Amino acid sequence: MANTRTNAQQEEESKLGPRRVLPHLAGSAFIFLILAGLMIAFSILEGTAFLSRENFLNIAVDASELLLLAVGVTFVIITAGIDLSVGSVLVLSSVIAAQTMVALSGTDQQVQNFTYPNQAVGIPLGIAAGLLTGLVCGFINGLLVTKLKLTPFIATLGTLGVFLGTAQILSGGTNVPYVPPAIQTQVGTRQLLGFLPVPIAIGLVVVVVAILALHQTQFGRYTYAIGSNAEAARRVGIDVDRHLLKVYTLSGFLAGLAGIIDVARFNTASVGAHTLDNLAAISAAVIGGTSLFGGIGSIVGSVVGTFIPAVLRNGFVIHGVQPFWQEVAIGIVLILAVFIDQRRRGAEERM
């Protein structure tokens, strides 16, 4: 794939050094305008039903899990890879986290009566178990890609099934019951400083760290370099396999974190859910300008790409648009957004 790239594209990529963060952020400005346009439109149409602090907080909390997945997947796609397993990693992590919490917080009898004498130990350990699960899943993906030399598409398609199946085996296919409600009150629905819901706070921290990591550090430069031309990266002395292993592990870890948020928000591990999260995360990255061929992409773009469908869906429901038409409209908007963005980029590169 790498050798089909144009000179213009490669020039564009070589510009993405640490001192180029600002111009790069400006590249996401257009897609951001689309998001702003949507928000203005719904504000005019629906008034305070849409344009309210509460609604925006809801949209952000609802999008928080997908946001983490999209950030992880963005790193992977920039290396010219793909991670189809993120939704399954989320589910497996949430199942393991929830079951650990239930098992450690009290005896079966106590838990079934909703009393949790040991939850001060059980909940943190459950969170740790879930995060560790994500980390391990991502590491496995990384090993399959680097050691077995499988194409990322096949490797993560395989683990998608393995991780989801494992989650179903562990949970018996049903949502995990008797999760301590404290995880929901203390994390899921808690508002920091009285206004900032924890899922949003986690999302913000992850986004800021990811922006810095991608645009300011060697880690980020390697990520772009490998995606632009893995062979060239190897020749200049970058340990490509080692770096890819880190990138896939990062994606798995963020999916595990999303799984924790899922348990905290819903007070259960939902085994049947998140089947389409992988595609949603990938499309968020692509809407945000990340190239599926690697070497190009930004975190800010992926954040905007996460929120465009979220805002559309929210606005459509408030407006009372029939569900099937919502799907059609969201699909069209995504295609148009990427199409216009690509044309604009193409025009810029020709200049």
Add this chain to the structure above:
Amino acid sequence: MSNYIRVGRRISRREFLGVAAAGAGVAFLGGCGGGGGQGGGGGESYRLTLIVGVTGDEFYTTMECGAQAAARELGADLTVQGPEEFSAAEQTPILNAAIQANPDAILIAPTDRAAMVAPIQSAVNQDIAVVLVDTTIEKEEIALAQISSDNVEGGRQAGEALAKQIGEEGKVLVISVKPGISTTDQRQQGFEEAIEAYPNIEYLGTEYCNDDPTQAASITTSTLQSNPDLKGIFGANVFSGQGAGTGVRQTGKKDQVSVVAFDASPTQVEDLRRGNVDVLIAQHPNDIGNKGVRIAVGYLKSDKEPSSKQITTGFTTVTRENLDEPEVKEYLYKAEC
């Protein structure tokens, strides 16, 4: 419907042209203002929202038909929403957005007992009356009422129907989805209770197909290998029944084995007509939707809670013989109203 087409297009197209023209926001502003506004708006008609478990499912579509009919009759304005996937993660944003539109009442089929408690609580906190339809949540008491089929009774009817089909003797099998789902477990329980009354019926137990018709079919064919004299199968939900019918047909033992299946979607009715299954136990989703709207509007008008918070609806046993009778026909599920 055509109204929706216009709304969808207008938002997307105008938006992009507006944004691309960069700064033509004012023109855009005028353009969207004309889009179909919030229905009703006045104080006289109540605004209700029905949020189904998953869109495009005939059970929920039929429920929607019943709700729409009641809303029309009572002069209420009903909007229907729902997720693409039967999951709390997808249903929650939709419920949140629906709450934002501040309807007078929300009818919802919760997708998870635990997960939907908090989002539904936030609707209740905003003084929106909530009626639970079909499924329920752990803190049921926060809702105005809960309306659903009595699944144990449905299972009992299935047991009676199958006993009658096989002449009250022989081996029978249940195919269900997976253990731990309250609705199918209750149907299985009711079925077992019913056939216990027949000493000549031998119960082979329950097999689980994970809601996969292919698995249900292979369970059927392999059971017929080990028990060639099998006489009846009860499929506890749509796919279990569909797979059982396919399996029986595959082994060429259609004349020997009777299949009773739950629900009555159009494809199931087609299966019944063609003889793949012999009896359908139809729930009454139409009634669930209808009663849900009536209870909500009744409460909004009188401010009095309904006398009973738990309301169950009945079943209709559908066979090839009674299929076209009007009192049976009205309970078959619909793909559109």
